Amino acid sequence: MTQSILLPTRKDEAWRYSDIDAVQGSAPETFEAWEDIRVAEGETWRDLIVIDDGDDLALRRLRIVIEKNARAELAALVAGGRLGRLEVVVTLAEGAHFELGGITLGGGDTTREIVTRMAHEKPGATSNQTVRSVHWGKGTGNFLGRIDVVRDAQKTDAAQSFKGLLLERGASVNSVPQLEIYADDVQCAHGATVGQLDESARFYMAARGLPPETIRRLLVQAFIGDATRELADETTRETLLEKALAKLDERT
Numbered sequence: 272m273t274q275s276i277l278l279p280t281r282k283d284e285a286w287r288y289s290d291i292d293a294v295q296g297s298a299p300e301t302f303e304a305w306e307d308i309r310v311a312e313g314e315t316w317r318d319l320i321v322i323d324d325g326d327d328l329a330l331r332r333l334r335i336v337i338e339k340n341a342r343a344e345l346a347a348l349v350a351g352g353r354l355g356r357l358e359v360v361v362t363l364a365e366g367a368h369f370e371l372g373g374i375t376l377g378g379g380d381t382t383r384e385i386v387t388r389m390a391h392e393k394p395g396a397t398s399n400q401t402v403r404s405v406h407w408g409k410g411t412g413n414f415l416g417r418i419d420v421v422r423d424a425q426k427t428d429a430a431q432s433f434k435g436l437l438l439e440r441g442a443s444v445n446s447v448p449q450l451e452i453y454a455d456d457v458q459c460a461h462g463a464t465v466g467q468l469d470e471s472a473r474f475y476m477a478a479r480g481l482p483p484e485t486i487r488r489l490l491v492q493a494f495i496g497d498a499t500r501e502l503a504d505e506t507t508r509e510t511l512l513e514k515a516l517a518k519l520d521e522r523t
Contacts, residue, residue, distance in 0.1 A: 278302070285358075288413045288445045290382040293327045293354035305332045310341040310367075317344045319507055321514055325352030332358040337367035339393075345369075346502055346511045347385065350376040350518040355383040363389065363396035372502045373402040374495050374515050377410035378442070378522050384413035389429055391420045397428040403498040405491055407438035407522065416461070417449040424454050431461040436468070436494050438487075492516060 278294055279286040279302065310316040316337075322329045329352025337343045341364070349355045355377070361369045375383040383406075389398045404412030414433045435444030446463035468490050476486045495515050499508040 284449075285386050285415055287447070288382075288411065288415075289356065289384060290354040290411075293352070293382070297328050301328070301330060304330075305334050308333060308335045308343075310335065310337045310343050312338040313340050314338075315342045315344070317504055317507060319346045319510060320357060321348045321350075322355045322357060323348065323351040323514070323518060325355065327353045329355045330358075331356075333360070335359065335361045335369070337361065337363050337369060337396075339364045340366040342368045343370070344502060344504065344507070345371050346499065346507045347371065347373040348376070348511060348515050348518070349374070349383045349385060350515070352383075353381055355381070357385045359385075359387045361387070361389050361398065363391050363393065363398065365393035365395050367393075367396045369398040370501055370503070371400040371402070372498045372500075372508075372511065373400070373414075374498050374511065375402070375404040375406070375412040375414070376515060376518050376522075377406050377412065378408035378439075380409045382411045382413065384415070386413075386415045388417040389419065391418070391424040391427045391429060394424055395426045396424065398430070399501055400431045401498050401501055402431075402433045403495045404433070404435040404444045405438065405495060405519065406435070406442040406444060409441045411442070412444040413447075414445070415447045415449075418451070418459055420452045420454050420457055420459065422453040425456040427454060427457040427459070429457070429459045433461075433463040434494070434497070435465040436491065437465065438468070438491075488516070488519070491519060
């Protein structure tokens with residue numbers, strides 16, 4: 272099988288908005304490099320992933336299996352590479368919970384994206400995904416989130432929340448929710464909004480003497496801080512926010 276067959280294309284739904292040119296020249300085995308994680312029954316697993324470097328492709332791929340009544344909590348910042356991409360596939364057993372707090376940042380001619388799939392295969396499992404994207408220049412932020420609920424997975428409660436903030440004209444964000452639901456007693460919700468900085472809030476703070484750069488930073492901090500609010504671990508919340516603000520301070 273040749274490399275051209277193995278590399279992804281925009282015909283693949285999960286790569287529709289991606290920078291396919293950035294993956295050219297990547298070794299085919301790059302796309303088989305999955306990190307497998309299993310959270311044992313009743314246990315809690317937490318991790319913080321930061322993608323903040325890389326020339327062309329900066330890729331992390333996780334497969335997480337959450338056993339009965341276990342919890343997995345992932346905080347993620349995607350702010351590196353011409354194409355920075357985090358893929359997460361989660362399989363949930365009965366009573367399991369998965370929590371994602373994700374942030375994508377980027378300017379110039381970059382694409383930063385989070386791609387997830389929640390496989391609800393047993394009753395009573397819950398998942399919640401909160402993703403915030405801030406982009407400028409010609410930067411693009413993507414969130415593609417798929418939720419699969421099988422016929423026997425009654426009492427599933429799955430939610431996605433995506434918001435994009437465009438700091439400059441020319442930047443863009445895309446949100447693609449996909450729901451495949453075969454059970455009838457479930458709650459599955461998704462929401463997506465895209466906008467610019469709140470002009471009324473900027474005017475209010477400017478009238479009180481705050482300089483424009485301080486105003487911008489405070490408003491962006493409040494926006495991305497929303498991605499961390501459902502993470503249970505305070506240290507993780509603070510670290511994710513600090514790293515995101517540090518990358519924003521470096522922006523060009």
